Amino acid sequence: MTLLAFGHTGQVAQELARLGVQTIGRDGADLSDPGACARVIATSDASAVINAAAYTAVDQAEQEEPLAHTINADAPAAMARACAAKGIPFVQISTDYVFDGAGNDPFKPSDPVAPLGAYGRTKLAGEEAVRASGAAHAILRTSWVFSAHGTNFVKTMLRLGADRDALRIVADQVGGPTPARDIAQACVTMAEALQRDPSKSGTYHFSGAPDVSWADFARAIFAETGLEVAVTDIPSIAYPTPAARPLNSRLGCSDITAAFGVTRPDWRAGLRAVLGDLRNS
Numbered sequence: 625m626t627l628l629a630f631g632h633t634g635q636v637a638q639e640l641a642r643l644g645v646q647t648i649g650r651d652g653a654d655l656s657d658p659g660a661c662a663r664v665i666a667t668s669d670a671s672a673v674i675n676a677a678a679y680t681a682v683d684q685a686e687q688e689e690p691l692a693h694t695i696n697a698d699a700p701a702a703m704a705r706a707c708a709a710k711g712i713p714f715v716q717i718s719t720d721y722v723f724d725g726a727g728n729d730p731f732k733p734s735d736p737v738a739p740l741g742a743y744g745r746t747k748l749a750g751e752e753a754v755r756a757s758g759a760a761h762a763i764l765r766t767s768w769v770f771s772a773h774g775t776n777f778v779k780t781m782l783r784l785g786a787d788r789d790a791l792r793i794v795a796d797q798v799g800g801p802t803p804a805r806d807i808a809q810a811c812v813t814m815a816e817a818l819q820r821d822p823s824k825s826g827t828y829h830f831s832g833a834p835d836v837s838w839a840d841f842a843r844a845i846f847a848e849t850g851l852e853v854a855v856t857d858i859p860s861i862a863y864p865t866p867a868a869r870p871l872n873s874r875l876g877c878s879d880i881t882a883a884f885g886v887t888r889p890d891w892r893a894g895l896r897a898v899l900g901d902l903r904n905s
Contacts, residue, residue: 628670631677635771639808655695658702665706672815674715683866685742696746701753708759713818720767725870733827741867760822762814771804772901785851795839795857799873800831803894829875832891
């Protein structure tokens with residue numbers, strides 16, 4: 625099976641490359657030009673396509689929603705239609721930001737969506753376009769991605785913890801930190817399964833376990849690295865951002881297990897692996 629993934633420098637894209645997946649960056653297909661993305665698929669020999677590229681600047685999207693929409697909605701739509709034309713599966717990575725974060729129960733794939741901001745709206749528009757494309761597809765909603773690559777919460781905490789002995793961290797947002805390596809493997813597993821059985825098309829959730837607050841995630845990072853940093857819990861209102869974040873990012877992941885045998889990864893093991901990668905880099 626030949627897999628093609630859009631994205632080259634992102635967290636999941638780099639992990640897909642480690643799995644041997646061919647990745648294509650902006651120089652090969654800029655997502656701000658959806659037609660270019662479709663042409664890459666049309667001329668490739670890929671037997672399935674994964675979209676691991678996105679506009680992910682959540683706050684900046686509030687001022688650049690048209691650009692975010694082109695990248696997060698129009699480009700995946702073009703990719704999915706190109707896959708439909710070739711009869712090959714398409715895997716689209718989405719986000720917990722399609723939900724409003726109300727309540728304390730894990731969100732199921734079938735729950736009503738109500739994004740709080742531009743980023744969530746554009747990712748939701750991408751989901752809807754993929755579903756309408758006619759392609760065999762899997763939409764994978766995930767959350768709190770971390771890895772040894774790029775910018776993420778783990779690397780931010782390591783940087784801040786090296787210079788400070790106390791930090792104030794949001795404690796009323798709860799979700800499942802998810803290693804990018806596990807997301808990449810889940811995407812490959814779904815793509816391969818969809819090629820065999822297109823009836824598995826649908827929307828799935830995938831996040832690390834156990835669910836945790838940002839503050840407790842930070843404590844775990846410091847405990848694992850031996851950094852002595854005192855963490856004080858604060859509410860989201862004490863750390864205002866241009867875009868609102870969902871308070872509840874818990875995702876119910878039973879559907880992906882039933883359909884593909886993919887289980888929630890333990891983010892604590894993933895954290896240790898990431899820290900090992902950082903030490904070796």
